[in-house]
Amino acid sequence: xxxxxxxxxxxxxTLGTLLALCCAALGAAALLAILGYVVVxxxxxxxxxxxxxxxxxxxxPGGGVGNGILGTLIIIGIATAxxxxxxxxxxxxxxxxxxxxxxxxxxxxxxxxxxxxxxxxGLFAYAVLVAPLKHFSAFSASFAFMMLMxxxxxxxxxxxxxxxxxxxxxxxxxxxMSNFRATWRIVLPTARPAIITAxxxxxxxxxxxxxxxxxxxxxxxxxxxxxxxxxxVLALQVFNYAISPYPNWQAQAWAGAFVLVFAVFALSLxxxxxLRRAMRGFEA
Amino acid sequence: MTADPQFRxxxxxxxxADRGFAAIVYAGSILFALLIVALFVELVxxxxxxxxxFGPSFIWNSAWDPVNSKFGALPMIxxxxxxxxxxxxxxxxxxxxxxxxxxxxxxxxxxxxLSFLIELLAAVPSxxxxxxxxxxxxxxxRTAIGPALQHTLxxxxxxxxxxxxxxLLTGGIIxxxxxxxxxxxxxxxxxxxxxxxxxxxxASLGTTKWETATRVVLPAARVGIFxxxxxxxxxxxxxxxxxxxxxxxxxxxxxxxxxxxxxxxSVIANExxxxxxxxxxxxxxxxGLILFLVSIVVNALARLMIWSVRGSGA
Numbered sequence: 001x002x003x004x005x006x007x008x009x010x011x012x013x014t015l016g017t018l019l020a021l022c023c024a025a026l027g028a029a030a031l032l033a034i035l036g037y038v039v040v041x042x043x044x045x046x047x048x049x050x051x052x053x054x055x056x057x058x059x060x061p062g063g064g065v066g067n068g069i070l071g072t073l074i075i076i077g078i079a080t081a082x083x084x085x086x087x088x089x090x091x092x093x094x095x096x097x098x099x100x101x102x103x104x105x106x107x108x109x110x111x112x113x114x115x116x117x118x119x120x121x122g123l124f125a126y127a128v129l130v131a132p133l134k135h136f137s138a139f140s141a142s143f144a145f146m147m148l149m150x151x152x153x154x155x156x157x158x159x160x161x162x163x164x165x166x167x168x169x170x171x172x173x174x175x176x177m178s179n180f181r182a183t184w185r186i187v188l189p190t191a192r193p194a195i196i197t198a199x200x201x202x203x204x205x206x207x208x209x210x211x212x213x214x215x216x217x218x219x220x221x222x223x224x225x226x227x228x229x230x231x232x233v234l235a236l237q238v239f240n241y242a243i244s245p246y247p248n249w250q251a252q253a254w255a256g257a258f259v260l261v262f263a264v265f266a267l268s269l270x271x272x273x274x275l276r277r278a279m280r281g282f283e284a
Numbered sequence: 285m286t287a288d289p290q291f292r293x294x295x296x297x298x299x300x301a302d303r304g305f306a307a308i309v310y311a312g313s314i315l316f317a318l319l320i321v322a323l324f325v326e327l328v329x330x331x332x333x334x335x336x337x338f339g340p341s342f343i344w345n346s347a348w349d350p351v352n353s354k355f356g357a358l359p360m361i362x363x364x365x366x367x368x369x370x371x372x373x374x375x376x377x378x379x380x381x382x383x384x385x386x387x388x389x390x391x392x393x394x395x396x397x398l399s400f401l402i403e404l405l406a407a408v409p410s411x412x413x414x415x416x417x418x419x420x421x422x423x424x425x426r427t428a429i430g431p432a433l434q435h436t437l438x439x440x441x442x443x444x445x446x447x448x449x450x451x452l453l454t455g456g457i458i459x460x461x462x463x464x465x466x467x468x469x470x471x472x473x474x475x476x477x478x479x480x481x482x483x484x485x486x487a488s489l490g491t492t493k494w495e496t497a498t499r500v501v502l503p504a505a506r507v508g509i510f511x512x513x514x515x516x517x518x519x520x521x522x523x524x525x526x527x528x529x530x531x532x533x534x535x536x537x538x539x540x541x542x543x544x545x546x547x548x549x550s551v552i553a554n555e556x557x558x559x560x561x562x563x564x565x566x567x568x569x570x571x572g573l574i575l576f577l578v579s580i581v582v583n584a585l586a587r588l589m590i591w592s593v594r595g596s597g598a
Contacts (some may be wrong), residue, residue, distance in 0.1 A: 012493035017389055023381035024390070027468060030461050031365035034408060034416050038364035086319075089312025096309070106313060108584075109320045115515075115583030116576055117522025119549045120327065123572040126556075127326040147323070150316065208409020211524035213551070215556050229565060235411050250419070255554045257412045268407045 003022060035261065042258030044252050046256070051259070058246055065256050067223050068234035075217060076203060078227060079145035084199065086146075087153025092183065095161035096156070104169050107155070114151035116146035121147045122212025129216075136218035138231035144212035149202035156198030160206060160278075193278030197271045204267035208260050210235040285535025324576070331570035333563055336449075342570060348535035348551075350559070353525030355567035357574060359535040363452065363545035364575075366529060368520040370456025370541065371463060376513045382501075383509075386468070387475040388483075388497050399472070406465035414529030417458040422449035422530055425457070430542055445540040450532040452540040458526050463516035470515065470590065474508030475501055519583040520576055524549035548575045 049064050056063030092111075096104050121144050129140035164187050172182035188195075213219075218230040219240065234256055241253035311538020328335075334342065336356060345356025382402065388397050426449030433443045478501050485497040502509070533554055550572045559565045 009492055009495065013492035016494040016498065017385070020381045020385035020389060023378045024385045024398050025401070026378055027382050027405060027464050028398050029406045030464075031408070033420075034405075034412065034461075037416055037420055038412060081407040086312050088315050089309050093309045093313040097339055104315060108587075109317060111587050112580050113320050113323075115518050115522075115586075116323070117524065117549055117579055119522065119552050120525040120572045120576045121323065121555075122325050123330065123552065123569055124323045127330045128322070145517070147319065150319070152314065156579075178298075178299050179302045180530075181301075184303070204407060208411060210409070210411045211553055214553055218557070223424055234373065235409060238415065238451050239411050239529075242411070242418060243529060245343050253415055254337075257409075257415050261412055262411050264407050268404065 004138040009182075018080060019182060029213050030181050038254060038257050038261055041151065041251070041254035045255035046258060050252070050255055053219065054124070054223065055232075057138070057197065062247065063252075065234055065237050065252070068230040068237040068256070069157070071138065071220070071224065071231040072207065072234045074225065074227065075141045075145060075231065075233060076206060076258040077144035078139065079206065080203065082142065083146040083149040083202065087150050087202075088155045088157050088195070090150075091157025096183070098158070098162075110151045110154045113147070114155075118144070118148055118209055119211040119244070121267075122214065122216060125212060128213045136230040137228050138217050138218060139216035141231070141233065142227070144216055145209065148206050148209060148212075152200055152202045156201075157191070157195050159162055160194035160195075160198070163185060163194070164190045171284070181283040182229065193274050197274040199277060200267050200271035200274060203247065204264050207264050208235055297550065307334060319403060323343070327573040327576055331566055332417075332575045334566035334570040337563060338567070341371075342567075343574070350555070350561075350564050353561060353563055357548070357566070359537050360546050360548045360551050361574070362537045362546040363455075364412070364521055364549070366452050366541070366545070367455040367459055367531070367547060368517055370453065371459030371520045372513060372517045374457065375464045375467050375516060379516070380471050380509060382468045382526050383471035383475055384497050384502065385406050387472045388501065389493070399469075402465050402468050404465075405461065406464075406469075410462070410523065410525040411529075413458055413462055413526035417454060420541040421457060422454050425451075425454045427451075431503060434542075441539040442541045445542055447491045447537070447542045448544055450530050451540075451542050451544045451585075452531070455527045455531040455545070456541070457528055459520045462523060462526065465520050466516040466519060467509075467512050470512035471505070471509045472579060474505045475513065477508075478504050494564055501550035507589050507592060511586045511592075514582060514589065515586035517539060518586060521582065522549055522579050524553050528553045548572075557596075564582055 049062055051064060051069065052066040053064035054067055055065065090106065094106060097103060124147065125140045126143035129143055130136055168190060169182055169187055172186040173179070177185070213236045215232050215269065217233050217237050219238065220230045220232040222232075224231045238253050238256040238260060241256065243247040243251065244253075312494040318328065325347075335342065337346070337562055342357055343352075343361070344358055347354045347356045348359055350356075353509035373380055373486060386399055390398065426447050428450075430447035430453070434447065437443045482504060484494050486500040491499070499565075527547050531550055533550060534544040535546045535551070536543070538545070551566050552572055556565070556568050559568055
C-alpha cells in the first residue's frame with residue numbers, strides 16, 4: 001500500500017525541496033538586489049568631495065556629507081564610551097553573581113530592552129536630555145545609542161566571561177591574586193575577543209540607526225563638533241535627501257547609503273573575524 | 285555553564301580591593317536597571333497629559349486632527365497591525381522554508397554562503413531599506429505587483445482601489461525582508477537542535493527526507509519556530525524609518541492594502557519635531573508608550589517560547 005504512492009511521494013519530496021531551495025535563494029536574492037542598486041546608484045556619486053565636504057544648498061552642485069560622517073563618529077564614540085563600562089560591569093555581575101531572582105530579572109530586563117523600538121528610546125532621550133535643556137544635542141543621540149547598545153553588550157559579555165574556563169580563574173586565585181585582579185588581569189583579557197565581537201556588533205547596530213536621531217541630534221549644515229549642539233549624522237542625511245524632491249539630493253542619498261552599508265558590513269565582518277579568533281583562543 | 289557552589293565560594297569577595305570591585309560591579313548593574321526603569325517612567329510622565337485628557341478612548345478613537353487638538357490612535361494601530369501581519373505572513377513562510385533547507389537539505393558548501401547572505405540582510409540599515417523601498421519597490425508595486433494582484437484577486441476588498449505604490453502592502457513587503465533573517469536564523473538553530481534520533485527513526489519507517497522534515501522535525505520544533513516568528517513580529521511592530529518612507533503617511537483606515545496609511549512609529553518620526561502644542565507632543569509620546577508596552581508583551585512571549593526549547597543562553 002505504501003509503495004503504491006511512492007512515486008507520488010517522491011515527486012512531492014522533490015517539489016518540496018525545490019520550494020525550500022527557492023525560499024532560501026529568495027532571501028539571498030533580496031540582499032543582492034538591495035546591494036546591487038545601492039552600488040550601482042551610489043558609486044558614481046562617491047568621490048573625495050562627497051566624503052569630505054559640507055552639504056551645499058539646493059541647486060548648488062557638489063557638496064558632500066563630510067560633517068555627517070564626522071558627526072556619526074563623534075556620536076558613536078561617546079555612546080560607546082558610556083555603554084562599554086555599564087555593559088561590561090553588568091555582564092561581570094551576571095557572570096560572577098548570576099544566580100537568584102535579581103540577576104534573572106536583570107537578564108529579563110536586558111532582553112526586554114533589546115526589543116524596545118528605537119523610536120521609543122529616542123523619545124526617552126528626548127524627555128531626559130532635550131526637553132529639559134530646550135535644545136537638540138549630539139549628546140542626547142549618544143544617550144539613545146547607548147541604550148540601544150547595552151542589551152547586546154550585557155548579554156554577550158556575560159557569556160564571554162562565563163565561557164572562560166573555571167580552571168583559569170582558579171589558577172589565578174591559587175597564585176594569591178585577589179578576585180578583582182583575577183577578573184581584571186586574567187579573566188577579562190581571556191574574554192576580550194568575544195567582547196570585541198559584541199562591541200563591533202553593537203556599533204554596527206547603531207551606525208545605520210536613524211529613528212532616534214530625528215529629535216535628538218536633529219542634524220546640522222555645519223562642521224559641528226560640540227556634543228551639546230545639534231549635529232549632522234550620515235544616516236539622517238540619507239533619510240532627508242531620500243525624501244526630498246530634488247534629483248541631485250536623491251543621488252546623494254544613494255551614495256550616502258553606499259557608505260553606510262559599506263561601514264556596517266565592514267563592522268559585521270570584523271565581528272565575525274574577531275569571533276573566529278575568540279573560538280580559536282578557547283580551543284588552544 | 286552555570287556557576288557551581290565551589291565557584292561561588294571562590295568568588296566570595298573578602299579583601300578591601302575586592303569589596304571595592306564588587307561595589308563598582310553592583311553600581312554598574314544598578315545603573316543599568318535604573319535606566320530601563322527610567323525609560324518606562326519617562327514615557328508615562330510624557331504621555332500623562334494626553335492620558336488624562338483623552339482617557340482610554342485614545343486607543344479606539346479614529347480622529348487624528350492636530351489642528352483641533354483631537355487625537356486618536358486607531359488609524360496608526362490599524363496601520364501598524366496590518367503592515368506587521370502582512371510582513372509576518374510573507375516572512376514566516378519564506379523564512380521557515382529557508383531554515384528547513386539550510387538545516388536539513390543544503391550541502392555544506394551551499395548552506396554556509398546562503399546563511400551568510402540571509403544574515404547580512406539583518407545588517408542592512410533601516411534607512412537603506414527605506415531608500416530602496418521608495419525608489420525601487422514602490423514603483424514595482426505600482427506597475428507590476430499591484431496590477432497583477434488586482435487582476436487575479438481584485439474582487440477581494442483588500443486588493444481593491446487605486447494603487448499608489450506607497451501604502452500598506454509596500455510597507456509589509458519591506459518589513460518582511462527586514463524580518464526574514466530573524467525567522468530564518470532562529471528557526472534554523474531550533475531545527476538543528478532537534479535530536480537526530482527523531483530523523484533516523486522517521487527515516488527507518490521509510491519516509492522521504494521531505495516527509496521527515498515537514499511531518500517530524502517541523503512539528504517537534506514548532507514552539508521555537510513560533511517564538512522566532514513572534515520575535516520577528518516584535519521587530520516589525522516597532523520598525524520606523526523604512527516604513528515611514530514607504531507607507532504614504534496618511535492617518536486613514538481603509539480596507540485596501542494598496543491604500544496609504546500610517547503606523548505608530550512613523551507618525552512619531554514624521555510629526556514629533558513639528559508638533560507645536562504640548563498636548564500634541566504628549567499624544568505622540570503616548571503612541572510611543574503604546575508601542576513600548578506592545579513590544580514588551582510580544583518580546584516577553586517570544587523569549588519564553590524560544591527559551592523553552594533552546595535554553596536561556598545564560
